[in-house]
Amino acid sequence: MATAPLRDDQRIVIHFDYDCFYASVFEAEQPILKSLPLAVQQKQIVVTCNYEARRRGLHKLQLIKEAKQICPDAVIVLGEDLTKFRDVSKDLYLFLRSFVWGERVEKLGLDEVFMDVTDMITYNAALLNHSDLAHSFFQLNLQDPTVGFAFDASRIYGPTYPDGAGDMTEPDASQPYLKLLIASHLAGYLRNQLEEQRGYTATAGISTSKLLAKVVGTVHKPDSQTTLLPPYAATREHGESNVLNFLDSREIRAIPGIGSKLSRKIMSYIATTNHDVAEDKVTIRDVRLSPGMGPSLLEKILGGPGAPRDIGMKVWGLLHGVDNTQVGEARDLPTQISIENSYGHLDNFETVRKEMVSLATRLVRRMRTDLTESYDDAEAPTGSASQIPRSETKFRWLARPRTLRLSTLPRPAPGTNHAQMRGYSRISNSAPLPQYVFNLDESVDALGERLVRESATSMFRKLHRERSVWNLRVLNLAVTNMVEVAGDRKHNSGRDIGKMFLQRETQHGHIPPETDENLTIAPAASWEDSDEEDTDMPCIPCPICGARIPHFALVAHELYHSSCE
Known part of the structure; x- marks a missing residue:
């Protein structure tokens, strides 16, 4: 088997995923809907539903006819016009972005945001009093040391992977653990502010890359967060890698950056070489430990006309949790x-x-x-x-x-x-x-x-x-x-957070939203599985009707056509 790719875990990335975004927009308008089974309809498909509806058996990509049969008292609202969802998405994005130093805040679809908070975390790690970690203060503004929030730097905020690793004894600012710990408190603070100031909940993942932050954030949902703890690479001192332990049990198609087309090729290869593995249940471990597996073999499996350059090396890295993709710079x-x-x-x-x-x-x-x-x-x-x-x-x-x-x-x-x-x-x-x-x-x-x-x-x-x-x-x-x-x-580093809070109070949080095109969205080939639809995302034409459909919504669109037959 080929050697594992080299890791670079110097960055700290937080991924936010708004909970049941479409449904939550309607719930914000009519709070009574929070306690009712709510489904959002586009064409004849349930594009999303709240957790009460999911508890009663509804799910995404379900035909409306089927949803009504399963849950007759479901409240079904039309979500064909994306205007209100765009506006809310932009407002939430700008709200989160206003806390972050620098330009690395990237919007994915309508309901996800990546933040590179490395500079903020490094700065605040240097401020810690290691003799009194329990009474630490996170400084949000470079110019005003009084703007921020108190936190307990002796323990991580929220759930972790692996479970139960919350306390720290001898912090070292050079180690990823301390920075991830501080980032967990920042993520928790931002989630709380999002709910208090805007009325929306989100789930967060905290790690050292977009890939790991996004995937680890799925562990505890909704309205929670997960921090992926070191060691990220196996060493003599630490025999196992938490990254590999975390990824290995997940199916290949669950990894961002490996799209559905590539996943199908990999699953087909594994199923033909390992008859003990079902083609639709191929895990990262199945692929990673397959005989002869490595960048060269992946290049043979995935390469060909039109394939990205060095696709084998890229996917080999993703299988090991290595993703050097930068969080995109916000554009105004x-x-x-x-x-x-x-x-x-x-x-x-x-x-x-x-x-x-x-x-x-x-x-x-x-x-x-x-x-x-x-x-x-x-x-x-x-x-x-x-x-x-x-x-x-x-x-x-x-x-x-x-x-x-x-x-x-x-x-x-x-x-x-x-x-x-x-x-x-x-x-x-x-x-x-x-x-x-x-x-x-x-x-x-x-x-x-x-x-x-x-x-x-x-x-x-x-x-x-x-x-x-x-x-x-x-x-x-x-x-x-x-x-x-x-x-x-221009988004300035260390902006006036105090003035920002005052404006929120006096203007009831109204911020003129920005267009989706100005919020950096990664190409669909790399990040194609956002939970919610954004029609400004890269799309492909439907071979039946010609409508331009985001990759992740194509299955629902095909279901719509089949329901009309």
């Missing part, structure tokens, strides 16, 4: 904003026009939500925000897109086979974005109607002539080529 301005819808049948212009008006209205609304900031948030001195009524707050544009783009995807003719369907690709037309769109005094509905009347209609006619025959399955309207025009959105 999007590259584009895109609104899209898919249709079963769209072949007359009047219907197309109505749909374009709907898309344009949503697009303008997203632009205002994502690309503006209030004057008060940006310019008012500390404490003055409470003196300005919310209704009088003025907004300004942070960025202005220059280009409007309309895209369509034709529906294949009946009888078209899979190979022929590849010829049906998206077509698009672009034009300068009219300046009247940036008039904040004009209603969103009026601007959407005008944008279609004066711009989108002629763009559509360039794609589909008036007398030609067409049938569309996708319409997409987007703005691109962003140009920054105002505001300093």
Whole structure:
């Protein structure tokens, strides 16, 4: 067997996963739903449900018809419009990000956030009084040592893997244990603040990489956290690696970074070489200890045309819990904003026009939500925000897109086979974005109607002539080529946490959300299994209807088609 890859465990990463995110958004609006079985519907599928519903037998990707049979008194709410979920997701992201020094705060989908808190943890580890660890203080602000929270540095906060390893006798700031201990208290503090200030609970994982933090966070759910403790590598002093002990029992398809396609290839290989292993139950240990297994063999199994370079070495590292992927830097301005819808049948212009008006209205609304900031948030001195009524707050544009783009995807003719369907690709037309769109005094509905009347209609006619025959399955309207025009959105290290708390109290936590595109999302090939859907994530077209579906939602989408047959 090949040697294990070298580890680099200098970083400290916290992964947050909001509990039952879709359902919790509805529960925040109507608290009475927390005690009722609640399911969120998209198409004819349960995309998520709360824990009361799960207790009664409901689960994700379940057909609505089946869910009603199992739990007749379930409260089923529509989750087709993602606007409210996007807005809440952005607000929670900005809330968590406001505590962290530096730029390494990465959003994944709608319901997950990675934080690289190495600098904060290293700084606070140096402040510890080793003679009185039980009365320690975590400093949240570099400029103000009074901003922070008290904690007990003699023990870890929350559950751990392995279980029952909570106390520390002789701390050493150079050892990962101490830094992970401090990070467990930061994670607990942020989770508590998230619930107290925003009304949402989250589950956290604490480790030294995105991979390990994400996976260890699944051990204790919901509303909890887990810290993966050292030793991370087997040594003479420590005969076993907690990382390998933790990962070995998990199925290969449960590891982020090894997508479904790669998992199937690996499982197929293991099942053909080890008849004692069921193909759908292949564990990390089964793969890691398979005869001859190593980077070279994995390259043969997974390589080929279109395969990523050095895929064997990468997967070999993931099997050992080695992931050197950096937490992505937060970005403050999007590259584009895109609104899209898919249709079963769209072949007359009047219907197309109505749909374009709907898309344009949503697009303008997203632009205002994502690309503006209030004057008060940006310019008012500390404490003055409470003196300005919310209704009088003025907004300004942070960025202005220059280009409007309309895209369509034709529906294949009946009888078209899979190979022929590849010829049906998206077509698009672009034009300068009219300046009247940036008039904040004009209603969103009026601007959407005008944008279609004066711009989108002629763009559509360039794609589909008036007398030609067409049938569309996708319409997409987007703005691109962003140009920054105002505001300093750089996320500063050691920001004024005290002012931030004051603004939360006086403005009831309202922060103009940012667009999904400006929150760094890892490529689907690396991180494709977020629990909740975000339509701005990298997607693949459905071979049946052409709708662009996130990888992790493809199974639910296929179930939808089967239910319609």
